[in-house]
C-alpha cells in the first residue's frame with residue numbers, strides 16, 4: 001500500500017522533546033543503539049515507509065541543530081519541519097500536528113523513543129485510520145494486573161480485555177488538532193493521543209502492535225533494544 005499516492009497523505013509527527021528523566025537526564029534519543037543514535041533508527045523506519053509522505057520532528061530548542069545534522073547524516077529526506085516542543089508530551093504533539101502540512105489528511109504521532117517500530121505496525125495503523133479516522137497499535141498485557149492501595153493488593157484486574165497501547169497513533173489531522181486544542185484550552189494533558197480524542201467521544205480502532213516496539217525509557221531498555229536489533233540483523 002502507498003497511502004501517500006492516494007488522497008490521504010500521511011505526515012509522521014515524531015515527538016523528541018522529552019527530558020529523559022527516567023534515563024538519568026542525558027538525552028536518551030542521542031544514545032547509541034548498535035552504533036547509531038536511537039532517534040536515527042526511529043526516523044529511518046518512517047523514511048523507508050511507503051505510507052508516509054512527510055516527517056515533522058518535534059524537539060527542544062537546544063537539540064534543534066543536533067537533530068538537523070542527525071537527519072541529514074541519515075538521509076531523512078522526508079523531514080519537512082523541525083519544530084519546538086513543550087513542557088508536556090501533549091504540548092509537543094500539538095506543536096507537531098500544528099506544523100504538519102494541510103495537504104496531509106492523516107497524522108501518525110510517534111515517540112522518538114520507539115526505534116523498533118516496524119513498517120508493518122505503521123502501515124496497519126495508517127490503513128485503519130484511513131477507514132475510521134483514528135487507530136493505534138496495541139499488544140495484550142502479559143502479566144497479571146493488580147490494583148495497589150496503601151502498599152497492599154486491593155484488587156485483581158482481569159487482563160483479558162487489557163492491552164498496552166503503542167505508537168504510531170494515527171488520526172485524521174483535523175480531528176487530533178481539534179482534540180489537542182480543546183485539551184490546551186482546558187489545561188488538560190494526556191499520556192497518549194488516543195486519550196485526547198477519546199475525551200471528545202471519538203472511538204479509536206485497535207490494530208496489531210509488536211512486543212518489539214518498546215519505548216526506550218529506563219537504562220535497561222537500551223540493552224533490550226540492542227538485542228532486538230542484533231536479532232533483526234541476523235535474519
Ligand SMILES: Nc1ccn([C@@H]2O[C@H](COP(=O)(O)OP(=O)(O)OP(=O)(O)O)[C@@H](O)[C@H]2O)c(=O)n1
Nearest residue numbers: 015016017018019020021022087088092112113
Ligand atoms: N514534553 C515532552 C515529553 C515527551 N516527549 C517525547 O515523547 C516521547 C515519549 O515520552 P517519554 O518516553 O516519557 O520521554 P521523556 O519525557 O523524555 O522521558 P521522562 O518522562 O523519563 O523524562 C519521547 O520520544 C519524548 O521525547 C516530547 O516530545 N515532549
Ligand SMILES: C[C@](O)(CO)[C@H](O)COP(=O)(O)O
Nearest residue numbers: 089111165166167191192215
Ligand atoms: C504514548 C505512549 O508511548 C503510549 O504508550 C505513552 O503513553 C507515553 O508515555 P510517557 O509517560 O510519555 O512515557
